[in-house]
Amino acid sequence: MKTRQIPYKIYLSEEEMPRYWYNVKAHMKVQHEPFLNPATGKPCTKADLQPVFCDECIDQELNTSDEQIEIPEGIRSFYRTFRPSPVVRAYFLEEQLGTPAEIYYKFEGSNTSGSHKLNSAAAQAYYAKKQGLKSLTTETGAGQWGTALAMASAFYGLNLDVYMVKVSSEQKPYRKEVIRTYGANVIPSPSDTTAAGRKILKEFPGTGGSLGCAISEAVEKATSTPSCRYVLGSVLDHVLLHQSVIGLESKTALDKYGITPDVIIGCCGGGSNFGGLIAPFMGEKLQGKNDIEFIGVEPASCPSLTRGKYAYDFCDSAKTTPLAKMYTLGCGFMPSASHAGGLRYHGMSPIISRLYHDGYIRAVAVEQSKVFDAAIKFAKCEGILPAPESAHAIRVAVDEALKCKETGKKKKILFGLTGTGYFDLSAYKKYNDGEMSDSIPTDEDLAKGFASIPVIKA
């Protein structure tokens, strides 16, 4: 093993934990276009959003001027139960690859939700409680977001209804059970608890549901219930803001050892992890203070950045949300089977989309069998069994390190290890049994998705 001036894990002390989130929009020369109200075609106002979201989150969503936004003590207090998370120097992976590169990863998976999702769940539940609300609703597919929000709701004392895609609640009974254990109510969607659910049940009896339908039900429940709001786990600006705690901790940890990464890599589904990881580093880049390369990694089965269009589109497949200007495969795009449920999203965070459009971010799409190759290589030498989503970042970090082996460059690579794969073992089974396939959409598949993008008058 190389001489270890840098410890295997860099932990921050409680005093070193961030007191402010980092709002990268304060340094963006060009802001992303505003959300549009689909009924009027006009930009959404705070009043448009208030029936759905908490007030404080809306203010954060619309804030383009303040670089620093304070993390209230009530949130920092809960953060201490699962943060700081370590920056790990992947000495054993480096050794196995025989690379001159230095590889670092920020590990967000050692909390019960198993991922970074808890960073924003904590904030959104806190603000709901502070606003005097009694309950929250949300949807969940793979279940990590539902688990995170159940944990946060239990901590702050809020009731929670989780609309879980019916087929997921049947295929992932244990995920459902974690959510129930934290006291939340899991409702397989479509359900008869909402008009939207009843309509779909009537039209398609026996359907397994969809994320789009679950969103519709959760929003309806929130807007029709007193003292209740809806919360979302990715895509939106305020979610990326909360996730900036990942990047801030990473930067403080690396700064302690005088390390500036040459490359930062993160997996990209809705963009919350990647946006949070890169936030403070990107802020500096936008000010000309560094020349870091940022790489967003998406699955080849759902390539919104690398093959999508930059257009106004609905955030959900049921076409109930405001319109966002983003890279999208079309709200009607159906990604083919993939084990990275958290990356199967047709769109992309408007912030990430804007930065990508303006050339600050590079995007790479990777095939899932190669992702699992890297995941297992990583697990065997670094110990952690990664989530399939996170393993997308591992794949590209390994590829970058292998390039360094060829060129002899000693690049410093930082990637985000967003979570663990403990609830994804059916995917690992497929891989272990040699039954994993890659499914890459054809141009015809994409064309069908693009046809679902609404036509907006300029």
Next chain:
Amino acid sequence: MKTRQIPYKIYLSEEEMPRYWYNVKAHMKVQHEPFLNPATGKPCTKADLQPVFCDECIDQELNTSDEQIEIPEGIRSFYRTFRPSPVVRAYFLEEQLGTPAEIYYKFEGSNTSGSHKLNSAAAQAYYAKKQGLKSLTTETGAGQWGTALAMASAFYGLNLDVYMVKVSSEQKPYRKEVIRTYGANVIPSPSDTTAAGRKILKEFPGTGGSLGCAISEAVEKATSTPSCRYVLGSVLDHVLLHQSVIGLESKTALDKYGITPDVIIGCCGGGSNFGGLIAPFMGEKLQGKNDIEFIGVEPASCPSLTRGKYAYDFCDSAKTTPLAKMYTLGCGFMPSASHAGGLRYHGMSPIISRLYHDGYIRAVAVEQSKVFDAAIKFAKCEGILPAPESAHAIRVAVDEALKCKETGKKKKILFGLTGTGYFDLSAYKKYNDGEMSDSIPTDEDLAKGFASIPVIKA
């Protein structure tokens, strides 16, 4: 929340991590009786044990004189991937209980095996590799030990055959899959790969297997394969030695803040976690340097300390192992259904048994529904979903803290949180559905077990 002079989590730096394990036997005035060879009735020699175990582990097993035994750099290096583990001040649990007590817990669950088992798996795999062996065998029931050994074997480059109780491999397919993902071979037991397995299959076709049978197969495979040894995850002295890293880290962390616990609590199955947690504190107590109360917690369904006999008995139900003097319910005792698979063991570590017999340890048996009450209370305020085994310690820590509420005493309570419950959600489901039962053996049940204890001539 109370004034926080003590941080929520106390982490050690790499430099503060232990360089030596702590051998509590060096301070025991009375050693436990030696293992006996069942064929001869005479104490086991190193030569008796060498066909089964690694040489270095046997030396450690028989060492009663050295307080400090060095942890080789090759093990400390792997330890850095998942250690140090934090000592957490349970501020939120204290607040919810309204207790004047200070509650601390040492959390061993944030590695992929999900428990403390990796501490000894690492050491045993390292020594096997150092001895030039090619492969290891073991048995696993619930699967935590099998996972830990698969991780360690992958890290050190050893082949591993895990004999997994057939019914467990069917009921816990995901545990099996983690083990396979780390490259180990999982063999549902009984199998046709050993004479012991073939015999049982012939006598009981269609049987779901048992831990006793899996041990027999693993030992046979080890002793009949060149360059192969068998490894065990609990009970034995060298396993407790490796687990002393838990207690050593806890003591260093608490010493930094001038804290000496009044009570230390751990769950007790084979005794490896409890023995490791208390080791350095007990060593001081044996030297008259502290007056800490040590409480071992066992399930009411399998009460080896509180209702067992102190006698020589086989370590396995198949009666193939050396005889150990320990608290036992009889190697033929069948514990009734319980969700804490790791605590369903008829015997107890000879070290723990001796210390208990000599009055240095108190034991408490708790019912599983009350254990789950405490587990869920803990999860909701401290975030971590505990393993059912670990929750036994939570139950008694909560009870001690509630006593302090009555008496006004500000006791300092430390307990071991050995692992997470991510693979135990069928147990949580039972609890959430109101279907959990407590099953306490009757005196008649115990008498049947006691009848299986062999009669040893003095």
